[in-house]
Amino acid sequence: MNQTILLLLLPFLAALIAPALVRVLGEKAAWLLALAPATIFTHLTGYLAPVAAGEKFTMGLQWVPSLGANLSFYIDGLSLTFGLLISGIGTLIILYAGGYLKGHPQQGRFIGFLFLFMGSMLGVVMADNLIALFVYWELTSITSFLLIGFDHNREASRRAAVQALVVTGGGGLALLAGVIVLNLITGNTELSLVLNSGDVIRESPFYLLAFWLIIAAAFTKSAQFPFHFWLPNAMEAPTPVSAYLHSATMVKAGVYLLMRTNPVLGDTAIWQTVLPLFGTVTLVIGTLLAIRQTDLKLMLAYTTVASLGLLVMLTGFGSEKAIEAAVYYLVAHALFKGALFMVAGLIDHEAGTRDVRKLGGLRKAMPITFFAAALAGLSMAGLPPFIGFMAKEEIYYAIAKPDAWSVAITVFTIFGNALMLVIGAAVAILPFFGQKVETPKHAHEGPILLWLGPVVLSICGVVSAIFASATNLLFISPMASAVAGDSVYAKAAIVFHLGVPLTLSVVTIALGCLIFWKLEKARFAMAYILRKIGWGPDHGFDQFIAGTVGLSTKITRIIQNGRMEAYMTTVFLVFGIAVWSSLYIFDELPNWPRPSGLSFYETGIFLLAFVGLLAIIYAEDRLTAIISLGIQGFAVALIFILFGAPDLAFTQFMVETLSVVILALVMTRLTLHKTDHRPFYEKSFDFAVALTAGSAFTALLLAVVQVAFNPALSEFFAAYSRTIAHGRNIVNVIIVDFRGVDTLGEIAVVMIAGLGIIALIRIKGRQPRVEGDQ
Amino acid sequence: MEIALALLVGCFFTVSIYLLLSKYVIRILLGVAILGNAVNLLIFTAGRLTKEIPPIIPEALQVPDGIIANPLPQALILTAIVISFSFFAFLLVLGYRAFQDLNTDDTDSMRFAEPVDEPNPPLGY
Secondary structure, eight states, X not given: OOHHHHXXXXXXXXXXXXXXXXXXXXXXXXXXXXXHHHHHHHHHHTTHHHHHTTOOEEEEEEEEGGGTEEEEEXXXXXXXXXXXXHXXXXXXHHHHHHHHTTTOTTHHHHHHHHHXXXXXXXXXXXXXXXXHHHHHHHXXXXXXXXXXXXXXTSHHHHHHHHHHHHHHHHHHHHXXXXXXXXXXXXXXXXXXXXXXXXXXXXXXXXXXHHHHHHHHHHHHHTTOTTSTTHHHHGGGSOXXXXXXXXXTSTTHHHHHHHHHHHHHHOSSHHHHHHHHHHHHHHXXXXXXXXXXXXXXXXXXXXXXXXXXXXXXXXXXXXXXXXXXXXXXXXXXXXXXXXXXXXXXXXXXXXXXXXXXXXXXXXXXXXXXXXXXXXXXHHHXXXXXXXXXXXXXXXXXXXXXXXSHHHHHHHHHHHHHHHHHHHHHHHHHHTXXXXXXXXOSSOOOOOOHHHHHHHHHHHHHHHHHHHTHHHHIIIIIHHHHHHHHSSOOOOOOOSSOOOSHHHHHHXXXXXXXXXXXXXXXXXXXXXXXXXXXXXXXXXXXXXHHXXXXXXXXXXXXXXXXXXXXXXXXXXXXXXXXXXXXXXXXXXXXXXXXXXXXXXXHHHHHHHHHHHHHHHHHHHOSSHHHHHHHHHHHHHHHHHHHHHTTOHHHHHXXXXXXXXXXXXXXXXXXTSOOOSSOOOOHHXXXXXXXXXXXXXXXXXXXXXXXXXXXXXXXXXXXXXXXXXXXXXXXXXXXXXXIIITHHHHHHHHHHHHHHHHHHHHHHHSOOSSOOOTTOO | OHHHHHHHHHHHHHHXXXXXXXXXXXXXXXXXXXXXXXXXXXXXXXTOOOXXXXXXXXXXXXXXXXXXXOHHHHHHHHHHHXXXXXXXXXXXXXXXXXXXXXXXXXGXXXXXXXXXXXXXXXXXX
């Protein structure tokens, strides 16, 4: 089997052995476990050269071929770059998790969850089959639920986990519907084939349906406004989770989906309106909410929301240049955001707080952390010589156009980027400069497991910018080509080129510095505005959940109202209507047969049964009713005798006698209402229901006896009951011989009923009452 | 002949269902007892009727001689009678015990498992 497929399943294997390994080796197991993603990363780098040369790979296993669901994978520029980010950052995150949760009793489980998530995420970006994509997509929702809710003793953590699951899982259902629509339009289940049918999809009448379904999936996963609220709440998770989910993986899955479907769904007016619109709104709202925060992680979380908005906007902007910029920014963001989250966790771990107001002067105490934070923060701020700067240059180069739409977007982007610079600077500068502040823990540098990740990622941010031509050739160009649907050659370089982009960059930096200078004031202003607004989607989520629970409670109360006669009325009414209507629809209504002559004693017995029935209903007291029950029972026994069933008649006599006796014994010992005292309309309604169902039985029976009888079984028993089973009474032979095991089961039923009766009689109620108390 | 029995079966079912819907334990029990007879007669008639000839093979023969009543529904009904009797007896005692513990014979008042004023499910995470 293909090595790549095996390696894509490796994280799931690692998840299995992680708990045991951590139990034996402690946090040192992280070094060993990190080999798994590192192996995947190394293996995937082997694809870099051929993919850069324009090759695409598909591979897979059959799964449910009859339904077109296969476990197949597709490697092109887009999935390869994503795969490298996921496995590369994943390696560092596993090491970081080893250090961060050192000594935690459930560290093994935690690392196992991380591996499960990693495997699912790799599956999302590599999946070729649409169904496989959906399955992996939902797996990321479920595993992120486990990760976010890891600290399950805190309610906030549980709430965040449920919220993420509801929002992204709901989006996953939209994705399922969306890929089914794509499959119906194109007739293909493999993405690599669907991607060839862009024109068919765009001209299909179901394009809009597919568009909105895919948008719903992508926007919920990538936390676009108004679904952005789950992402900051997910910060309840331990920091390794935040660093992984919110830099390169989970939240980027939505962006991946948009980029992946861009060649087939993009290039339409609605695509180029909806994506930039929501993206820009998310960018602005995300950054505005970020400056209000004082918690390092929450500041970063809201800028993640903003960055995702920026990516969505660029993906939908509609030019190759914009896509190139999106790809640049995606890579840059994965590197600096991953590093900064790990820095935030590192500070929290060593200093005991993440509140930016309680931190300061850590530069000397944590020099390595400061080094990584500075590099990543400057990259986020978009300063040279970092890949963040190149990304920003590319963005301005792509969107700065003279038309009104582009100008509006550019203005908002400058604003968003300026605020992003503020946050980048705040995270990288505020904890490290200024007066040394007394922190809850005595701050000092963390162990290598903790600082290795941020250092490597932040250095990558510099190296990738310095060797821009290699970055362009191996990552940016192949990925942008895959997103755009035809060849794109990225030419960005670290050198300044004078012109509009550089001017806009300078404006951004100036604006950013201005806001940073007034950060305290801006924070208070935002807090004031948000207090005035009061309501937000996060609160809306609670209202939604409460409303859903309330609605389902109401519906349950209506359907399951606790009144037995309501249930029985429903059952019998549905039965009656179902039988009558199906007889009518299929034209099987019985003919009214001519009454054949009944002898006088037959008529007499039938009348006896009928009178017995009537007497039960009209009985003035219950003793009469019980005796009348005996009458109809004996009449049934007589009918059995008339039609050649003496065994039945004998049993019936016995049983009816016993029934009447024990009924009389039990019921006369209780004080009960003697007669029926329902109001008349209730009786009439109940009678109508009973008549509907009862007449349905008559009609059904008449229809049955009017078709030809198939005597095969009866003849079989008649022919073999003496020759094989050596008995002359065929009925008895059937019971004890042909269906002997069946009869044994029935005897067991009788026995269990008997045991039940004994138990009921022996067990005393909680409030014992004297029998028959008056 | 079938029509007469078919009508009778309809009567059995109608009366039985009418009693089952009546909310009072003793009438429901009567309904259950009649329901058993109704079903047995239904099966009996559906297996076609043959007058007065039980499915018994004469001493001298290996197979029955001429037309006999259909033995199969009889075998089914024979067990059904016994099962429905034990079922009935169980329900009878159950109803008796329910009356003893809840002090009512009205099923509408038996709201122990599904109380009328059941509180809403708790909200929260």
